[in-house]
Amino acid sequence: xxxxxxxxxxxxxxxxxxxxxxxxxxxxxxxxxxxxxxxxxxxxxxxxxxxxxxxxxxxxxxxxxxxxxxxxxxxxxxxxxxxxxxxxxxxxxxxxxxxxxxxxxxxxxxxxxxxxxxxxxxxxxxxxxxxxxxxxxxxxxxxxxxxxxxxxxxxxxxxxxxxxxxxxxxxxxxxxxxxxxxxxxxxxxxxxxxxxxxxxxxxxxxxxxxxxxxxxxxxxxxxxxxxxxxxxxxxxxxxxxxxxxxxxxxxxxxxxxxxxxxxxxxxxxx
Amino acid sequence: xxxxxxxxxxxxxxxxxxxxxxxxxxxxxxxxxxxxxxxxxxxxxxxxxxxxxxxxxxxxxxxxxxxxxxxxxxxxxxxxxxxxxxxxxxxxxxxxxxxxxxxxxxxxxxxxxxxxxxxxxxxxxxxxxxxxxxxxxxxxxxxxxxxxxxxxxxxxxxxxxxxxxxxxxxxxxxxxxxxxxxxxxxxxxxxxxxxxxxxxxxxxxxxxxxxxxxxxxxxxxxxxxxxxxxxxxxxxxxxxxxxxxxxxxxxxxxxxxxxxxxxxxxxxxxxxxxxxxxxxxxxxxxxxxxxxxxxxxxxxxxxxxxxxxxxxxxxxxxxxxxxxxxxxxxxxx
Numbered sequence: 001x002x003x004x005x006x007x008x009x010x011x012x013x014x015x016x017x018x019x020x021x022x023x024x025x026x027x028x029x030x031x032x033x034x035x036x037x038x039x040x041x042x043x044x045x046x047x048x049x050x051x052x053x054x055x056x057x058x059x060x061x062x063x064x065x066x067x068x069x070x071x072x073x074x075x076x077x078x079x080x081x082x083x084x085x086x087x088x089x090x091x092x093x094x095x096x097x098x099x100x101x102x103x104x105x106x107x108x109x110x111x112x113x114x115x116x117x118x119x120x121x122x123x124x125x126x127x128x129x130x131x132x133x134x135x136x137x138x139x140x141x142x143x144x145x146x147x148x149x150x151x152x153x154x155x156x157x158x159x160x161x162x163x164x165x166x167x168x169x170x171x172x173x174x175x176x177x178x179x180x181x182x183x184x185x186x187x188x189x190x191x192x193x194x195x196x197x198x199x200x201x202x203x204x205x206x207x208x209x210x211x212x213x214x215x216x217x218x219x220x221x222x223x224x225x226x227x228x229x230x231x232x233x234x235x236x237x238x239x240x241x242x243x244x245x246x247x248x249x250x251x252x253x254x255x256x257x258x259x260x261x262x263x264x265x266x267x268x269x270x
Numbered sequence: 271x272x273x274x275x276x277x278x279x280x281x282x283x284x285x286x287x288x289x290x291x292x293x294x295x296x297x298x299x300x301x302x303x304x305x306x307x308x309x310x311x312x313x314x315x316x317x318x319x320x321x322x323x324x325x326x327x328x329x330x331x332x333x334x335x336x337x338x339x340x341x342x343x344x345x346x347x348x349x350x351x352x353x354x355x356x357x358x359x360x361x362x363x364x365x366x367x368x369x370x371x372x373x374x375x376x377x378x379x380x381x382x383x384x385x386x387x388x389x390x391x392x393x394x395x396x397x398x399x400x401x402x403x404x405x406x407x408x409x410x411x412x413x414x415x416x417x418x419x420x421x422x423x424x425x426x427x428x429x430x431x432x433x434x435x436x437x438x439x440x441x442x443x444x445x446x447x448x449x450x451x452x453x454x455x456x457x458x459x460x461x462x463x464x465x466x467x468x469x470x471x472x473x474x475x476x477x478x479x480x481x482x483x484x485x486x487x488x489x490x491x492x493x494x495x496x497x498x499x500x501x502x503x504x505x506x507x508x509x510x511x512x513x514x515x516x517x518x519x520x521x522x523x524x525x526x527x528x529x530x531x532x533x534x535x536x537x538x539x540x541x542x543x544x545x546x547x548x549x550x551x552x553x554x555x556x557x558x559x560x561x562x563x564x565x566x567x568x569x570x571x572x573x574x575x576x577x578x579x580x581x582x583x584x585x586x587x588x589x590x591x592x593x594x595x596x597x598x599x600x601x602x603x
Contacts, residue, residue, distance in 0.1 A: 178280070182276050187314060
């Protein structure tokens with residue numbers, strides 16, 4: 001029996017435990033056994049990956065960028081969720097705000113999520129910059145809750161939406177997952193409307209260092225990609241983790257975040 | 271309407287472990303539009319709205335597991351169908367769960383209804399019929415009634431085994447021993463305990479009945495009803511049953527239920543009992559142990575049987591969901 005691969009994941013919800021126990025069980029009957037280790041934040045997880053404590057990290061997009069920076073590219077992405085390939089940031093305002101685009105945020109108040117959230121803070125600033133708005137053009141309300149978890153809990157985005165409802169902000173930037181979680185504009189008619197949607201970008205991936213032999217990772221990735229939404233034993237895991245199927249990584253989807261991190265001078269150890 | 275409730279729902283439910291419930295205060299009151307929004311969010315997000323109470327929404331993360339799916343296949347309500355043929359009895363056991371005695375009214379189902387039950391049981395997916403009473407061998411048409419059952423499904427007939435003589439023995443001989451198991455009540459390895467509850471001399475006659483049934487080619491299962499203090503005295507009992515050729519799988523020990531004329535025993539309620547669909551002349555009951563008690567009456571309407579089984583399953587699911595919610599939300603203030 002080969003040594004199990006050790007996968008790291010950040011425990012941003014108690015459901016991380018049943019998710020990974022389910023995934024471990026799935027791999028127990030195949031050629032690529034695995035176990036998992038949970039971390040309280042992505043900083044510790046990436047440190048553990050670099051130190052060799054874990055073989056593979058289930059990383060956010062920012063943790064991927066951080067790993068690339070610290071290894072000078074000596075790492076590789078193995079797989080991601082289908083939903084990670086089409087992530088977007090949504091700029092929302094109260095219904096009837098008549099905001100028509102990012103440039104109209106000039107002089108307005110924008111609520112952002114946690115400073116280490118790619119979707120709710122780092123990329124929104126990047127998108128504003130591309131729309132010609134600098135740091136002094138928009139009044140930013142930063143809501144830094146659950147820092148270290150890269151926005152996984154979604155709490156800061158909900159607080160950003162509360163700020164809009166309470167008229168402490170004119171708009172908020174949130175991930176499409178939070179927009180879906182609140183039922184888009186369907187469950188609260190008259191509350192929010194989307195006035196700008198970002199291009200798609202990539203979110204999480206399984207990250208390994210280049211030194212981990214492909215003989216060890218290939219069987220694991222092959223089996224991962226075989227998880228089947230129509231298999232009743234696999235479905236609960238996929239539902240809890242928020243995907244319908246695992247897919248090969250789409251690295252082009254990280255370009256905007258690499259640019260944003262560089263533009264904003266975000267350190268390699270975030 | 272308070273839009274914040276949806277944000278609160280997302281935040282609190284997301285932080286909850288799957289299967290647990292959380293209480294989300296409804297600061298905006300409980301007007302119809304708000305409640306509709308809460309229900310719509312739960313449906314949209316794949317979570318379960320357990321209930322609204324005290325301006326609070328109780329929401330389960332994910333869906334509650336299907337209690338029926340958690341049962342062993344043989345426990346699924348409607349897999350076995352219990353039929354009370356009658357309630358009168360030649361004995362007056364002091365722990366009888368349905369208060370049977372020689373003075374008890376017969377309340378017989380009758381062969382026509384039993385035949386229809388057997389037919390509909392096959393269609394409803396029942397795999398075994400169990401006939402009980404009262405003492406079924408008091409019925410003059412028991413052989414016809416048993417034939418209606420054994421023609422349809424494998425059948426077990428519960429009896430005290432004391433009446434296998436004369437015309438009743440002839441009726442027994444007319445029954446299909448390849449499709450019928452006799453379950454005879456015997457509480458101890460010697461007359462003491464058995465006769466104490468059932469009457470002097472009953473042990474000897476029950477053992478004789480077991481031997482007669484064996485001699486007539488029937489499989490015999492022995493069922494003992496024991497109070498908790500006697501459960502520890504089983505070794506001698508099993509050894510005795512071995513000696514009269516009762517297979518170990520056919521040696522059934524069941525605890526005394528505090529039902530009927532029993533003045534002690536397990537307290538059994540619908541909520542604490544996995545149901546076994548039970549038919550009497552009075553209707554459909556939750557479980558054979560409560561077939562003489564109004565609290566276990568599911569419906570007085572016996573037919574169609576499939577609907578009765580569906581109703582029992584629906585109530586079981588409802589009780590389990592309510593219990594699970596109560597277990598996880600127990601406010602002290």
